[in-house]
Amino acid sequence: MTQQPLVGASGVEVQLPAPRRPTVSVVVPQPDASALGQVAAAQAESLGAPAGRRRDWRSVYRSATIVADSAAAVLGLSLVRWSEPDLGWHWFAVALVPTVLVWIALVAVHHGYLSQTLDPGGTGPRAVPVAAVWLLGLLAGGPIVADVQPHRTWLAGLLLVVCASLVCRWLLLGWLRRARVRGRCRQRTILIGSAETVTDRASRLRTAPDHGIEIVGYCLSDTAGLDVEIDADPDVLSGRVEDLEALLAVTGPDLVMILPGSGLSGERLRRLAWRLETAGVEWVACAGITETLRHRVSVRSIGHAPMVQVAGVRLSGPARVLKGGFDRLGSLVGLVLVAPLLAVVGFAIWSHDGGSPFFCQTRVGRGGRQFRILKLRTMTVDAESRKAELLHHNESGGVLFKIVQDPRVTPIGQILRRYSIDELPQLLNVLRGEMSLVGPRPPLPEEVSEYSADMRRRLLVRPGMTGLWQVSGRSSLTWAQTEMLDLRYVENWSLSYDLLILARTFRAVISARGAC
DSSP, rough: OOOOSSSSSOOOOEEEEEEESSOOEESSSSSOOHHHHHHEEEEEHHHHHHHHHHHHHHHHHHHHHHHHHHHHHHHHHHHHHHOOGGHHHHHHHHHHHHHHHHHHHHHHHHTTOOOOOOOHTGGGGGGHHHHHHHHHHHHSSSSSSOOOOOOHHHHHHHHHHHHHHHHHHHHHHHHHHHHHHTTOOOOEEHHHHHHHHHHHHHHHHHTTTGOOEEEEEEESSSSGGSSSOOOOOEEEEEEEEEHHHHHHHHHHHHHHEETTTOOOOOOHHHHHEEEEEEEEEEEEEEOOSSSOOGGGGEEEEEEEEEEEEEOOOOOOOOHHHHHHHHHHHHHHHHHHHHHHHOOOOOOOOHHHHHHSEEEEEEEGGGGGGGEEEEOOOOBBTTTTTTTGGGGGGGSSSSSOOOOOTTBBBOOHHHHHHHGGGGTTTOOOOOOOOEEESSSSOOOOOHHHHTTTTGGGGGGGGGGGEOOOOHTTTHHHHHHHHHHHHHHHHHHOOOOOHHHHHHHHHHHHHTTTTTOO
């Protein structure tokens, strides 16, 4: 659908061609405050969605977090009382309310209950350990309740408070993500930028519903972009940057996302921030850097202006030594644990058709060096010779050869693939230093020959037994999605990131999600 400007030269005509809702047409002679208020009121009435109810889920979510933190404080205080029975229940009753209030206040002071920090990807969980440090200082400085000196059991109680608060927040975040995938708890958002950046960001946001972004409007900085079809949804309005005031009044957004190429000067951006603050609308500015996680980003103030600084990728030095040691130790322990399983499965494969239970194939590792990857055989012994006759069935969008219902896979192989048991012999590749426990997918030489300049960056690290591609869909991913995930891993590697991926791998394997 061709997007039409929202505001004309002498006036504004706002029209929503919505097949599922009544069409609304409101003429705004001048975009002043009173006229915009009338437009917003007409829009809200026509859609049957009072603006005051859009943010109710935030209040409920914030209240749930406060209740969870309060329960954690009660749990920690109960541990202290149980460990020191001499304190008595009278002490517990007296200390209960002050303890809960102090804990909630410390978390609140460190921005633990702001909507932008409670959101997935926010810094809300960081407030809990920081508040714990402050509470520890209060405990060390003197008794909280008269005539009671802190005891070492109080430290155990404080640790329980921190752990319980973090677990509750993790559970609440999981609930919020699932609710957003189902179309609830969304943030109504306006995107501001050039047609190219708006189109790209809208596409990315729509493929990640767990972020909870519901796009209700676009403001394009380039006039030519108004003729570009950005969104097929007739309820999504678009216009020029000059039309932002009217678009705010009509759509009633919760968030304004300013993208590169928005055409907003510093002074204009500051005035816009004041306007949004008055309206109770949050706003964020995108730095234009993609596939970069938060731990690499910091904000510096230079010349009284905030600047985004991105730390370099740690691919050498102590980081590489640490990762290598973690891989070798983990693979050694893993081989000891899975050796009996490998023996049983290997014998089952050999008994099925008399062929070798193992399958070796040339792959490309770090720096473009080739190695022989080791896997349990899941296909017939003549699988490679039959590949040519099946090329026209390739379901991958890139150079990767993939068939969901591959006729060459044996019955035993289907079970092995479903639970990734066929990958376990790669622990030997990890022990030899050819692979890593976590990393990009190990590519074939013919795949590497088709790599773009950007994709060759994935060769800076060792390929992994598991990675983002494994925990984000496995065989159900397209070639483009696999490329993006591999680059994201290379750009954001850290030991904590590896541990998180390993934890998610167990869940993905057990659920057999995306297996082929």
